[in-house]
Amino acid sequence: MTTEPRTFPPRPLRAVKAMYVRQAGCPSSFALAVADFEPREEGVEFESAGTGTVPGWSAAEVSELHEAFGCGVREELGELAALRPGTTVAVAVILRTIEVHEVDSHPWAFHHAGRIAVRNALTEAYGPPPRARHKRP
Template sequence: MTTEPRTFPPRPLRAVKAVYVRQAGCPSSFALAVADFEPWEEGVKFETADTSTVPGWPDGEVAELHEAFGCGVREELAELATLNPGTTVAVAVVLRSIKVHEVDTHPGAFRHAGRQAVRNALLEAYGPPPRPRPKQP
């Protein structure tokens, strides 16, 4: 990526969507989440909005999905700071909504969705990473 100093996120990033779907037999995985990434104090603050509920699901199971999503976000942001030493992470992540599948949703899928949400937010904030130029003959 880049070596110039920067702060993530550079501006509010609203409604960043992350989908994790893996169908390779049984068990499968499904997670869909929408989150906002807001500039904040240095570090990572994670919270869930009242709108990220799942009708008919026990509150404890939904809280476990929220926690897994937050874990994935933190893991990916820690990796970002390691790979890009000039990047300061100063973000509040608000999980706005989630969608589940009655059979294929589990915390691991939401952990992956959290990581994907960070990648999608980075793309939205900075665009795709530069591609290496082919060598001229």
């Protein structure tokens, strides 16, 4: 079995949705984000487009959510390169939309949503990950 070098993403991936919802009492968490993953020459670039204002949230709070999402994306992409030797990460991630809950949205929820966005983009690009097969005794 030969392993061909892969570049992530292999093609533009549009409108990748990521949702992180945790309701296990107080505090709860909610983050919903939609991002595009575009091929680029090298490295990771993150930008937000059209998500600068959220009713009832200050620009600083929204910026903090964007930064947390971007941090989650970078962490997950860093693990991808470490887990799959030979995979080159060359991507521009454009955060298109976010939705917040007035109480339950916070940076940590958007950090998780960033990680989930990468996983969802990987599934869209390469299909679901292989499932572990258990041997019968």
